[in-house]
Amino acid sequence: MKQSKLFLPTLREVPAEAEIVSHQLMVRAGLMRQLVSGVYTYLPLGYRVLRKVQQIVREEMDRAGAQEISMPAIQPAELWQETGRWDAYGPELMRLKDRHNRDFVLGPTHEEVVTGLVRDNLNTYKKLPINLYQIQTKYRDEVRPRFGVIRSREFIMKDAYSFDTTREGLDKSYQDMYDAYTRIFTRAGLTFRAVEADAGAIGGKGTHEFMALSEIGEDTIAYCTSCDYAANLEKAEVVYKSAEKRTASQAEMEKVATPDVKTIEQLMNHFDMEARQFIKALVFKADERFVVALVRGDHELNDVKLKNIVDANVLTMATEEELNKLGIPLGFVGPFNLPEDIEVYADFAIQDMNGAVAGANEKDYHYKNVVPGRDFTVKTYTDLRNIIEGDECPRCGGHIAFARGIEVGHVFKLGTRYSEKMGAKFLDENGKEQPMIMGCYGIGISRTVAACVEQNNDENGIIWPWSLAPYQIHVVPVNVKNEEQKQLADSIYEQLQKEGYEVLLDDRPERAGVKFKDADLIGLPIRVTVGGKAGEGLVECKVRKTGESKDVHVDELLTYVKELAASLQ
Amino acid sequence: MKQSKLFLPTLREVPAEAEIVSHQLMVRAGLMRQLVSGVYTYLPLGYRVLRKVQQIVREEMDRAGAQEISMPAIQPAELWQETGRWDAYGPELMRLKDRHNRDFVLGPTHEEVVTGLVRDNLNTYKKLPINLYQIQTKYRDEVRPRFGVIRSREFIMKDAYSFDTTREGLDKSYQDMYDAYTRIFTRAGLTFRAVEADAGAIGGKGTHEFMALSEIGEDTIAYCTSCDYAANLEKAEVVYKSAEKRTASQAEMEKVATPDVKTIEQLMNHFDMEARQFIKALVFKADERFVVALVRGDHELNDVKLKNIVDANVLTMATEEELNKLGIPLGFVGPFNLPEDIEVYADFAIQDMNGAVAGANEKDYHYKNVVPGRDFTVKTYTDLRNIIEGDECPRCGGHIAFARGIEVGHVFKLGTRYSEKMGAKFLDENGKEQPMIMGCYGIGISRTVAACVEQNNDENGIIWPWSLAPYQIHVVPVNVKNEEQKQLADSIYEQLQKEGYEVLLDDRPERAGVKFKDADLIGLPIRVTVGGKAGEGLVECKVRKTGESKDVHVDELLTYVKELAASLQ
Incomplete structure (x- = not known):
C-alpha cells in the first residue's frame, strides 16, 4: 500500500479524552476515531489489525472443532424473558422497539439465541457434542465507557457455545477452548495469564479469565510467585491455618x-x-x-x-x-x-x-x-476475605503477589442453566430426554487489540508484534524527489510484496522528520529506510522493537529481512 | 469437513412462511434459520457462502483502490438531524435511546458517519480522491419483511463512499465502482444487468442499479432486445414521435x-x-x-x-x-x-x-x-408515462421488453448533498474551500446469496456456482459400514483436501437415499459417490449442474476433478 493514498490521519497531540496509552496511541496512529462516547470507527490501519486478530481466532476455533455461524444483533425480548435476563440485566442492556411496538434487545451476548437455535434444530445425542461460534458486534450500555475500546458500548466479540451430553463431555469442550485460547493469545503476542475466576451460583468446577497483564487493568490478579497458580481477587482462596493456640482472655467483655x-x-x-x-x-x-x-x-x-x-x-x-x-x-x-x-x-x-x-x-x-x-x-x-500479598499460595504454599490485568477472554461452564430454562433437550442412548450441558466462551476482539498496544509501545509509539502488525514492513524513502531513492524504494516495495510481505511504502513528499515520527508512531516491525546511500545500493534496516539498525546492501536485503522476520515471529 | 459433525439441519418439508424458492431452499438446505420476522441466523453452511461473497467483494473493492474501514451500527441522532434524515426517514429507521435518554439510530446506511469522519480528518485536495468501504450489518424496519434475506430487517451490506475534488473525479470513481460491481456479480455467478435508475432531485448524470434477473424480482426492468440498453421502469425514457399529423376535429367540445x-x-x-x-x-x-x-x-x-x-x-x-x-x-x-x-x-x-x-x-x-x-x-x-413493452428503445430504435430483477447493487452519484449540509470541505490548489463531491455504492451481501440461489436451483435443491459453493466437492460413501467404501472415501477426502479443494465428507451412517437427497438439496458442484464398485477402485463423479455422471478410477480421479473444476469455474 502506498501511504500517499492511505486514509491514515496521524496526530501529534494526545487526544484529551484518552486516559491510557493504548487509547492515545490507537487514536494518534490513525487506527480509530470516536463517533460518540464508547462507540468507535476503525480506520483502514485499525481494521487490518482487527481482521488479523479475527483470523487468528477463526483458525484456532476451527482447529478446535468449533463451527462458525452468525446470529443477529437484534433479539426479541421474549427470549430474554424466558431466561429472566430481560429483568435481571438492568440498564446495561440496550433495548428498542420496532414499528409494531414490539420489544427487542441489542445482544450483549447470545446464550438465549443459540440455545433456542440448538433446541429447535438438534435433538439427539448422535449430533452432540457441538460447539458454535461467531465473531460479531455486541452492545453493552456501560455506565462509564472509557479506555477506548477496552470498555466501550459497541464492540467486537468472538463468542462460542458448546453443547454436550455429559459433564465429562463439557470438561473436554472446556479444555479444548482453554487450549485454543492459550494458542490465540500466544499467537497475538500477549503477555497473559489464565486465572481462576468465580463461577457464581452456577457452580461448575471451572471458569477462567484470560488476563492480559497490564497496570491499567481493572481487575486484580493474585498469583503465586513459585507455581503457576493465578486467580481473580474475588476467587482466590485464602489458606487458613490457626496461627497460635488461642487461650481464652481472662477479662470479661x-x-x-x-x-x-x-x-x-x-x-x-x-x-x-x-x-x-x-x-x-x-x-x-x-x-x-x-x-x-x-x-x-x-x-x-x-x-x-x-x-x-x-x-x-x-x-x-x-x-x-x-x-x-x-x-x-x-x-x-x-x-x-x-x-x-x-x-x-x-x-x-x-x-x-x-x-x-x-x-x-x-x-x-x-x-x-x-x-x-x-x-x-x-x-x-x-473463607470470607480477600487474599492479600504475602498470603500463602493455596496450591503450593508459596507466596501470593498481585498483578493487574485486562480481561481479554473468558471460558465458562454454564451447565444446564439455559438449557433447562429454555427446554433445550436431547434424547440419550436410552431414548430418555436430558437437558444439554453447555459451556460459553468469549474473546474481546477489539479489546485484544487495545491490550496488545497497551503492552507493546514506547514513548514514540506502538511496537506491533509481527502477528498483528497492520503491515509488516515500512519502506521509507527519505526524499521522494530524489529519483535514485524513489526508484530504489519502489523496487524494494515491489520485491518485498512479491515475496509475500505486507508492505507500506511512505511515498509522501514529506520531510524526513515527519516520516520517521509517523513510522515510529505506527510501529511496523521492520523499517527499511532508503536514504543518502541509495547510490551505493545501501539501505537501513531497523527493527522497531529493539531499535537495532543495520546498513544492508540491496542484494542481501531479502535474506536479511527473512532472518529478521523469523526472529520476530 | 465431516458431515456427521456439521451443524446442518436439512428439512424435507417446505417451511410455511417461505413464499419463494430461494427462501425455501436456504432454510431447507440448512443455510439459515429465522429468529424473528425479517431477522436470520446463518448456520455454518450459510455463513461459508456469505463469507465467499464477502471475499469476492473485498478483493474487487481493494483492486479498485477502495480502503476498508468499519463504522459503528449505533449512530447519534444529532448526525441524522444535521442532514434532515432523522425526520425524513420515517418508521423504517430503527431508533433507540441509551441509558442517558439520548437518541440513537441503528444505521440503515452510513452517509452521515462517513461524511463526518472525512470532514474531521481530511482537509486538502492532496489526500483526495478517496474511497472508503465497509462490510457491515445494517438495519431497516421494513413494513413487510419477506422473501427471506431479500427483504429483511437486519442484513449485511457492503457500502462504499467516494470523495472527489471535481465532477470528473466523481465520474471516474463512479466508473471504477461500476466496473468493480460488474466483476463482482460476474464472479458470483449471477445473471444480471446494470440498469439506469432515477437519480431523483440530486440530479447527476448517473445512477445504476445492478439487477439479478429473476421472476420474483420486485422491480421491473425495461431492456432493449437489440442493444444493451436497460433501465428501471421509473427511469426508462419514452421516445416521442408524432405518429400522425393531427388535423383538428371539426366538432365542438x-x-x-x-x-x-x-x-x-x-x-x-x-x-x-x-x-x-x-x-x-x-x-x-x-x-x-x-x-x-x-x-x-x-x-x-x-x-x-x-x-x-x-x-x-x-x-x-x-x-x-x-x-x-x-x-x-x-x-x-x-x-x-x-x-x-x-x-x-x-x-x-x-x-x-x-x-x-x-x-x-x-x-x-x-x-x-x-x-x-x-x-x-x-x-x-x-415524458410522463411508463414505458411499455414494444415501445421504441431510446438508444437504438429497437424494441423494449420487460424483465424482473432483484436489486443486488446500486451505484449513486451523491454530489455535494451531504458534504454541503455537513460542511465536509477541502482546500483546493488555490487554498480555496470547496465541498467534497461524493458518490455512494452499495451491495446487498446477504441478498446476493439469495439471488444466486433463486437463479440456480432445480426441483431437488440448490445448484451452487463454483465461486459461492460452501464446499466444492461432496464425497459420499454409500454405506459407511462397508469398510472398503469407508476407507476409499476417507482417502479420497484427504487427497482432495490436500489438493486445496474444499470437501464435505458424508460420513453419516444414513441410508443412501437420505444421503443423495441431502446432497442434491445442498447442491455442491461435484459429487464423488463411493459405492459398490469401490473394490475395483471405481467411484462415480457427478456434476450437480448438468447431471452428467461418469465412473472414474481412483487413480484418475484427481485429473478428472481438475478438468471438471476448470469447466465449472
Missing part, C-alpha cells in the same frame, strides 16, 4: 463509650490497638433476608465469597434505611443482640481472635475483651 | 352526462371507444402546491418523472379531502376550469389526441370531442 468513633482508623486511635484486633461487621441483604459478615479489621470482605456461602442471587450492602428498620446503628454494627433471624458468617481468622473490639450494636458503644464463641455465636466460619 | 362513469373501463363501455381515446387526469400534491398530470387512457403515469419535472421533494396523490377543498370531483377530473394556480403537465402523447374524452371537472360530466391546445392549456408537454 466490657462495654465502652465510643461516641462518633466508627471507622477502623478512628478505633485504632481511640483504643491504641492494631487493626487486626478489631472485628469488622457488615450487614448485607441476601435476596429477601439479611445476614451479618465478620472479618478482621485489617482484612477486606470478599462479597463474592459471601454471596456464594449464603447462596444468594443478589447480594447488596444494607442501606442506612434498612439498618434503621432492623434497629442496627450504622458505624456500631456488631454480632450482639441481633434480630433472631439474622445469621452471622465469620471469616476463619475471626475464630483465633482474643480480646477483640467489636461494635455493640448500640449507638456510640463498642465492646472490648470480646472472645468469639464465648461472647457471640457464629453460624459458619469460612 | 360537448358536455356529456356520465353519472357514476369514472374509470377508463367504464368510460370505454359508456362511449364505446378505445382506451387510447381518453385523457386520464391526476391531481398531485407537489410539496406545498398542487399540479395536474395528463396521460392517455392506455398509458400509466410515471410519478418519478412527474416528481422530477415539477422539482418536488415530496410528491403524493391528492387525497379526496384535498380534492374537495380544491373543488375537484373525484372520478371526473379534467384540465378544465381548474383553480388558477394549478399547472397542467401532459405526456407527449396527449398533444396528438383529437376528439378525445376527458373529465369535465364537474360531478357526473365528461367532455367529448376534446382537442388539447384548442380546448385547454398545458404548461408543458413532456
Whole structure:
C-alpha cells in the first residue's frame, strides 16, 4: 500500500479524552476515531489489525472443532424473558422497539439465541457434542465507557457455545477452548495469564479469565510467585491455618463509650490497638433476608465469597434505611443482640481472635475483651476475605503477589442453566430426554487489540508484534524527489510484496522528520529506510522493537529481512 | 469437513412462511434459520457462502483502490438531524435511546458517519480522491419483511463512499465502482444487468442499479432486445414521435352526462371507444402546491418523472379531502376550469389526441370531442408515462421488453448533498474551500446469496456456482459400514483436501437415499459417490449442474476433478 493514498490521519497531540496509552496511541496512529462516547470507527490501519486478530481466532476455533455461524444483533425480548435476563440485566442492556411496538434487545451476548437455535434444530445425542461460534458486534450500555475500546458500548466479540451430553463431555469442550485460547493469545503476542475466576451460583468446577497483564487493568490478579497458580481477587482462596493456640482472655467483655468513633482508623486511635484486633461487621441483604459478615479489621470482605456461602442471587450492602428498620446503628454494627433471624458468617481468622473490639450494636458503644464463641455465636466460619500479598499460595504454599490485568477472554461452564430454562433437550442412548450441558466462551476482539498496544509501545509509539502488525514492513524513502531513492524504494516495495510481505511504502513528499515520527508512531516491525546511500545500493534496516539498525546492501536485503522476520515471529 | 459433525439441519418439508424458492431452499438446505420476522441466523453452511461473497467483494473493492474501514451500527441522532434524515426517514429507521435518554439510530446506511469522519480528518485536495468501504450489518424496519434475506430487517451490506475534488473525479470513481460491481456479480455467478435508475432531485448524470434477473424480482426492468440498453421502469425514457399529423376535429367540445362513469373501463363501455381515446387526469400534491398530470387512457403515469419535472421533494396523490377543498370531483377530473394556480403537465402523447374524452371537472360530466391546445392549456408537454413493452428503445430504435430483477447493487452519484449540509470541505490548489463531491455504492451481501440461489436451483435443491459453493466437492460413501467404501472415501477426502479443494465428507451412517437427497438439496458442484464398485477402485463423479455422471478410477480421479473444476469455474 502506498501511504500517499492511505486514509491514515496521524496526530501529534494526545487526544484529551484518552486516559491510557493504548487509547492515545490507537487514536494518534490513525487506527480509530470516536463517533460518540464508547462507540468507535476503525480506520483502514485499525481494521487490518482487527481482521488479523479475527483470523487468528477463526483458525484456532476451527482447529478446535468449533463451527462458525452468525446470529443477529437484534433479539426479541421474549427470549430474554424466558431466561429472566430481560429483568435481571438492568440498564446495561440496550433495548428498542420496532414499528409494531414490539420489544427487542441489542445482544450483549447470545446464550438465549443459540440455545433456542440448538433446541429447535438438534435433538439427539448422535449430533452432540457441538460447539458454535461467531465473531460479531455486541452492545453493552456501560455506565462509564472509557479506555477506548477496552470498555466501550459497541464492540467486537468472538463468542462460542458448546453443547454436550455429559459433564465429562463439557470438561473436554472446556479444555479444548482453554487450549485454543492459550494458542490465540500466544499467537497475538500477549503477555497473559489464565486465572481462576468465580463461577457464581452456577457452580461448575471451572471458569477462567484470560488476563492480559497490564497496570491499567481493572481487575486484580493474585498469583503465586513459585507455581503457576493465578486467580481473580474475588476467587482466590485464602489458606487458613490457626496461627497460635488461642487461650481464652481472662477479662470479661466490657462495654465502652465510643461516641462518633466508627471507622477502623478512628478505633485504632481511640483504643491504641492494631487493626487486626478489631472485628469488622457488615450487614448485607441476601435476596429477601439479611445476614451479618465478620472479618478482621485489617482484612477486606470478599462479597463474592459471601454471596456464594449464603447462596444468594443478589447480594447488596444494607442501606442506612434498612439498618434503621432492623434497629442496627450504622458505624456500631456488631454480632450482639441481633434480630433472631439474622445469621452471622465469620471469616476463619475471626475464630483465633482474643480480646477483640467489636461494635455493640448500640449507638456510640463498642465492646472490648470480646472472645468469639464465648461472647457471640457464629453460624459458619469460612473463607470470607480477600487474599492479600504475602498470603500463602493455596496450591503450593508459596507466596501470593498481585498483578493487574485486562480481561481479554473468558471460558465458562454454564451447565444446564439455559438449557433447562429454555427446554433445550436431547434424547440419550436410552431414548430418555436430558437437558444439554453447555459451556460459553468469549474473546474481546477489539479489546485484544487495545491490550496488545497497551503492552507493546514506547514513548514514540506502538511496537506491533509481527502477528498483528497492520503491515509488516515500512519502506521509507527519505526524499521522494530524489529519483535514485524513489526508484530504489519502489523496487524494494515491489520485491518485498512479491515475496509475500505486507508492505507500506511512505511515498509522501514529506520531510524526513515527519516520516520517521509517523513510522515510529505506527510501529511496523521492520523499517527499511532508503536514504543518502541509495547510490551505493545501501539501505537501513531497523527493527522497531529493539531499535537495532543495520546498513544492508540491496542484494542481501531479502535474506536479511527473512532472518529478521523469523526472529520476530 | 465431516458431515456427521456439521451443524446442518436439512428439512424435507417446505417451511410455511417461505413464499419463494430461494427462501425455501436456504432454510431447507440448512443455510439459515429465522429468529424473528425479517431477522436470520446463518448456520455454518450459510455463513461459508456469505463469507465467499464477502471475499469476492473485498478483493474487487481493494483492486479498485477502495480502503476498508468499519463504522459503528449505533449512530447519534444529532448526525441524522444535521442532514434532515432523522425526520425524513420515517418508521423504517430503527431508533433507540441509551441509558442517558439520548437518541440513537441503528444505521440503515452510513452517509452521515462517513461524511463526518472525512470532514474531521481530511482537509486538502492532496489526500483526495478517496474511497472508503465497509462490510457491515445494517438495519431497516421494513413494513413487510419477506422473501427471506431479500427483504429483511437486519442484513449485511457492503457500502462504499467516494470523495472527489471535481465532477470528473466523481465520474471516474463512479466508473471504477461500476466496473468493480460488474466483476463482482460476474464472479458470483449471477445473471444480471446494470440498469439506469432515477437519480431523483440530486440530479447527476448517473445512477445504476445492478439487477439479478429473476421472476420474483420486485422491480421491473425495461431492456432493449437489440442493444444493451436497460433501465428501471421509473427511469426508462419514452421516445416521442408524432405518429400522425393531427388535423383538428371539426366538432365542438360537448358536455356529456356520465353519472357514476369514472374509470377508463367504464368510460370505454359508456362511449364505446378505445382506451387510447381518453385523457386520464391526476391531481398531485407537489410539496406545498398542487399540479395536474395528463396521460392517455392506455398509458400509466410515471410519478418519478412527474416528481422530477415539477422539482418536488415530496410528491403524493391528492387525497379526496384535498380534492374537495380544491373543488375537484373525484372520478371526473379534467384540465378544465381548474383553480388558477394549478399547472397542467401532459405526456407527449396527449398533444396528438383529437376528439378525445376527458373529465369535465364537474360531478357526473365528461367532455367529448376534446382537442388539447384548442380546448385547454398545458404548461408543458413532456415524458410522463411508463414505458411499455414494444415501445421504441431510446438508444437504438429497437424494441423494449420487460424483465424482473432483484436489486443486488446500486451505484449513486451523491454530489455535494451531504458534504454541503455537513460542511465536509477541502482546500483546493488555490487554498480555496470547496465541498467534497461524493458518490455512494452499495451491495446487498446477504441478498446476493439469495439471488444466486433463486437463479440456480432445480426441483431437488440448490445448484451452487463454483465461486459461492460452501464446499466444492461432496464425497459420499454409500454405506459407511462397508469398510472398503469407508476407507476409499476417507482417502479420497484427504487427497482432495490436500489438493486445496474444499470437501464435505458424508460420513453419516444414513441410508443412501437420505444421503443423495441431502446432497442434491445442498447442491455442491461435484459429487464423488463411493459405492459398490469401490473394490475395483471405481467411484462415480457427478456434476450437480448438468447431471452428467461418469465412473472414474481412483487413480484418475484427481485429473478428472481438475478438468471438471476448470469447466465449472
